[in-house]
Amino acid sequence: MKRLITICIALTLSLSLTQAFTSISLAAELSNDDCVKCHTQPPADIAAQGGAHKTEVTCLECHEGHPPAVRDNIPACNSCHSDKAHYELKKCLSCHSNPHTPLVLHLAKDITGPCLTCHQEQGTQLQENKSFHTTMACTACHQQHAQVPQCVNCHTPHNNTMVQADCGKCHQAHKPLVIVYNDATPSKSCGACHDEAFNQLSASASKHRALSCAACHKEKHKMVPACQDCHSIPHSAGMMKKFPTCGECHNTAHDLNL
């Protein structure tokens, strides 16, 4: 008897769907627990990585009705997500490629505009500080969401002692040509391009040798200090009137005459 019932149920389920679902009472009784009997993938996806689509909504809240009684039971994303710039985008599924795993994103390599719906600041920084990076798409660098690339994937360091961790001491990715740094920046990083200044200062016997490049050329690249910024005027007014520039007697900061 039990066996007979099982066969009956199996038969009913395997009947053509048209027959099964035109039975209004059966369609009305369709519950969230039934779906998995015929659809295995969506429930498995949701169980694994459904995120808020697992915890905040059910199958039937998204899929109202079922074919053939209801021909189109695929929801529009904006029936639940509205009132934010991000939700005005077209083709939600081009990035959220599987609605049952909404945070597993597929990002093409040429995306910029859609990122700005949430990250305006970075877009503004790139526009206000024009560089080659401004011409690149966000996802040319950020190939996966929230992943940050290494500069050295695309660039060779200025010398062979410099590593990825150094780049950020002088550069920011979204304004790479605005070069700012602090006093602790090692002089040998500057020396990568200014070997003459570096070698002169290293060979000098003056107290300036103890100072880093960045301690004198403060904060911004190409800033040149005046001797008086640190020494005021250590000599008599008479002498300074006769020899107005410090260099006349002291040569240069990197190579002081002592």
Ligand code: HEC
């Ligand atoms: C008895 C088996 C069965 C059950 C139970 C069932 N479905 Fe289906 N479902 C099907 C079949 C077969 C199709 C294909 C129908 C068609 O293309 O006309 C389908 C189609 C769909 C579609 C696709 C519609 C489209 O346009 O591609 C969705 C969505 C869907 N079902 C969701 C659900 C949900 C949600 C549940 C549970 C509430 C569920 N189904 C329960 C068999 C079932």
Ligand code: HEC
């Ligand atoms: C947040 C809304 C949402 C939830 C919750 C949801 N779905 Fe879907 N589902 C969709 C959308 C949107 C599509 C259409 C995807 C497409 O066009 O590629 C879809 C497609 C489907 C399809 C047809 C295509 C396929 O992947 O086989 C089935 C079947 C389906 N869902 C079943 C389910 C089941 C079963 C559940 C519950 C375990 C469920 N869905 C939960 C939104 C949802």
Ligand code: HEC
């Ligand atoms: C029936 C309502 C409903 C539909 C339709 C729906 N969502 Fe959602 N979705 C929600 C709710 C509720 C949440 C949780 C609250 C929130 O983040 O707004 C959510 C959250 C999300 C999240 C964040 C997930 C997380 O775990 O934080 C993403 C991404 C998302 N939805 C994308 C989509 C996309 C893309 C579509 C269309 C394919 C869609 N949703 C359709 C109701 C829906």
Ligand code: HEC
């Ligand atoms: C160009 C790719 C792209 C497109 C197109 C896209 N999204 Fe998103 N979406 C994202 C990214 C990236 C996130 C951030 C994910 C995270 O925080 O992990 C996101 C997050 C979300 C979230 C959750 C967080 C939040 O603050 O809202 C929802 C909901 C969402 N998208 C819905 C949608 C809807 C609805 C559409 C279509 C109207 C859409 N998305 C189109 C890329 C996209």
Ligand code: HEC
């Ligand atoms: C995905 C590859 C990629 C990554 C990652 C990348 N860049 Fe670039 N960058 C380029 C390309 C391509 C150019 C243009 C050709 C060139 O100058 O090498 C460029 C140019 C530059 C320029 C010169 C800009 C101009 O307009 O002249 C600087 C400075 C720069 N990058 C610094 C950096 C720094 C610092 C990082 C890390 C924070 C970084 N880049 C990360 C690809 C990349």
Ligand code: HEC
């Ligand atoms: C040339 C590669 C490159 C491009 C193009 C790029 N980024 Fe970045 N982004 C980075 C790097 C590297 C970091 C890490 C911080 C740094 O080095 O300045 C970063 C950091 C971020 C952060 C973390 C917060 C912050 O500002 O540090 C966000 C958000 C971000 N980028 C979004 C974007 C968006 C949106 C775009 C497109 C408008 C974009 N990025 C274009 C390389 C890039």
Ligand code: HEC
């Ligand atoms: C729906 C809103 C949304 C969209 C669209 C979005 N993001 Fe995000 N993004 C976030 C959130 C939320 C975080 C997490 C912030 C955090 O953890 O500090 C984040 C984090 C990031 C981070 C890492 C920040 C860090 O501090 O390490 C990067 C890089 C990033 N996003 C780049 C992008 C790029 C590139 C795009 C376009 C493909 C994009 N985002 C689209 C919301 C979004």
Ligand code: HEC
């Ligand atoms: C001590 C500061 C400093 C450090 C550290 C530094 N840079 Fe630079 N970088 C500069 C300066 C200054 C320039 C601009 C020279 C000019 O005006 O032409 C520059 C220019 C560049 C350029 C443009 C092309 C070129 O070679 O002139 C790229 C690319 C670059 N840096 C990448 C990097 C990378 C990658 C790192 C980390 C490995 C890094 N930089 C570390 C100061 C630094």
Ligand code: HEC
């Ligand atoms: C990537 C190579 C590079 C690095 C690294 C670099 N510079 Fe330069 N620097 C240059 C170039 C190129 C110039 C322009 C030379 C010119 O105009 O003749 C320059 C010019 C200067 C000038 C001269 C400005 C003027 O008016 O003559 C000073 C001062 C300077 N850099 C200091 C530094 C300091 C300090 C560091 C380390 C924090 C540093 N540089 C790192 C490439 C670099």
Ligand code: HEC
């Ligand atoms: C950023 C600050 C700064 C700048 C700019 C600067 N100096 Fe100095 N200088 C110092 C410091 C600090 C000492 C060491 C003082 C001490 O230890 O008594 C010093 C020492 C000296 C000494 C004594 C050297 C010795 O070995 O006894 C002379 C001479 C001197 N500076 C001349 C100059 C001249 C000329 C210039 C401009 C070309 C200049 N300085 C620019 C900070 C600076």
Ligand code: HEC
């Ligand atoms: C004590 C302060 C001081 C220190 C330390 C210092 N400089 Fe200078 N630098 C100056 C001053 C002042 C000038 C302007 C020329 C002069 O009067 O000597 C200058 C000029 C320059 C110039 C442009 C003219 C030239 O000589 O090429 C460059 C480039 C430069 N410095 C790079 C560096 C580098 C790289 C370092 C570290 C190795 C460094 N400086 C260390 C004070 C300093």
Ligand code: HEC
């Ligand atoms: C006419 C030559 C001459 C000129 C010009 C000159 N100095 Fe000197 N300076 C000297 C001599 C010689 C000494 C060493 C004797 C002494 O301590 O007075 C000296 C010493 C110094 C010392 C070291 C003082 C100490 O206590 O160790 C500093 C710092 C200094 N000069 C800075 C400057 C600055 C800054 C200028 C430009 C504003 C300048 N000098 C212009 C000749 C000159």
